[in-house]
Amino acid sequence: MDHRSRAWAERRLRSLAWLELLNIPLQAVVWFGVVGFPVTAGNSVGFTLFALLLLEGAGYWSAKLRQLATRNRSLPGAGVFVVARRGNVAVLVAGLLFIVWTVVVDPGAGSWPGLGFGLFAVLEHVNYFHVQLMYDTAEDLRYLRSRGLRRAHLARDLAVRKRRSVAPLMTNGGSQD
Secondary structure: OOOOHHHHHHHHHHHHHHHHHHHHHHHHHHHHHHHHOOOHHHHHHHHHHHHHHHHHHHHHHHHHHHHHOOEEEEEEOOOHHHHHHHHHHHHHHHHHHHHHHHHHHHHOOOOHHHHHHHHHHHHHHHHOOOOOOOOOOOHHHHHHHHHHOOHHHHHHHHHHHHHHHHHHHHOOOOOOO
């Protein structure tokens, strides 16, 4: 991390959280209102997957903001993100299977946009829970050029949580004193 101020970090985290939330109604208006994609089952399921991942992203950035404000070493609500990481896979697979079925049954504007939203949701899941895909600061771009893709911030926070929960078991030989 570069040597930015705490105030800068708080503004950045706050803006990331709000932008994720703002993108849900904004994207709905753009794609369903302005562009005119039909509100079908396939498109709705895809958009719902997309919105779910944006909500999780907003929740993560809000948790990071709370962590910074409280100077806590642990991410608030980390257990929720552990459940989301696992649950997302099942939800995304089920949703994508349904959307693919709608594409096969009725290809076109009533299904293809839903597939796009669903695939974007998968990318958001990867971006938050596995590998960072969004590189929008100079520091991020320097890292990407010099070292390649980096582990996602949330993935790193969850790894820290896991190490902390395992460490006490290892120090006392696994016994429950």
